Amino acid sequence: MSKAFLIDTTRCTACRGCQLACKEWHELPANKTKQVGTHQNPPDLNANNYKLVRxxxxLDGETIKWNFFPDQCRHCVEPPCxxxxxxxxxxxxxxxxxxxAVIFTDKMKQFSDEDLQYIRESCPYDIPRWDAATKRPAKCIMCIDRIQAGKLxxxxxxxxxxxxxxGDREEILRLANKRLATVKKAHPNAMLADPDDVNVIYLLAEAPEQYHAHAVAEAPAPKSRRQLFASLRSSLTSTSKS
Known part of the structure; x- marks a missing residue:
């Protein structure tokens, strides 16, 4: 049984402890940043930040509301990348x-820029970022080394x-649905983001667009070139037979 996360955004205070813990464990260097009109820092995911609290x-009527979204790789059940x-x-x-856990290996060092861009565009959550130091895309690896050592x-x-x-995926799904039922009492539009497709499940109190443009996969990931070629071959075969 695979593992899974539940990220309950209704409990997030944007302390960014998760973001900093990730950098510390993976010994990622600091980023040079500047104020760009938001408390979000850095402005986006990058090779030195596998996790970012967005x-x-x-405005909700006349009330200003903050929604926080700890963004990271979703470790998809069937990874488009x-x-x-x-x-x-x-x-x-x-x-x-x-x-x-979905892991990018050193074999990607041999990929062309076009190949790497194609792989990034296959991600419906816009996660991978190019790491010039390792010559491969960078992202969350689920702290697989910690898990293998019996740690969170x-x-x-x-x-x-x-x-x-x-925890275990089935356990996390039970927890997610239990929390969702509770949150819906105060937030009727609350939802789980793509729970059947990912192993990093977000509980959202509002519509996904009130958190992040890529909070959910709004459209299917692009077909792989292998699928496209197979479709084209099938189409050509059908045409020739007719």
Whole structure:
């Protein structure tokens, strides 16, 4: 059984403990940043930030509301990035059978810029970022080394509010649905973001667009080149037979 996260955004205070714990565990260097009109810092995910607490400020009538979204790789049940990478070289992106963690391997160092862009665009959540130091895309790896040592992911260990939860997928799904039922009493539009498709499940109190443009996969991921070629071949075969 794979592992999963529940990220309960209704409990997030944007303390950014998860964001900092991630950087510390993976020994990621600091980013040079500047004020760009938001408390969100850095402005976006990058090779030195596998996790980013996003800030969304909006008006609810005459009241200003803040929604916080700890963004990271979703470790998809069927990773589009893996399918895209397999069209270049199989095994460049792997999915750990025990945890469900999606990992980018050193085989990606051989990929062209076009290939890497194709893999990034295959992600419906806009996650991978190019790492010039390692010559491959960078993202959350589910702290697989910690899990294998019997520890929680660093972000979950550091969270002081119960926003970050981690465990066996079935256990997390039960917890997610239980929390959703509770949250719906005060927020009727509350939802779980793509729970059947990902192993990082977000509980949202409002519509996804009130959090982040890529809070949910609004459209299917692009077909891999292998799928496109197969479709084209099938179409040509059908035409020739007719």
């Amino acid at each position: 800030f969304n400020e909006h 893996q399918g895209a990478a397999d069209t270049v070289e199989e095994g460049a992106v792997i999915k750990d059978e025990v945890t469900g 992911p660093a972000c979950v260990q550091a969270c002081p509010t119960g926003t970050m939860n981690f």
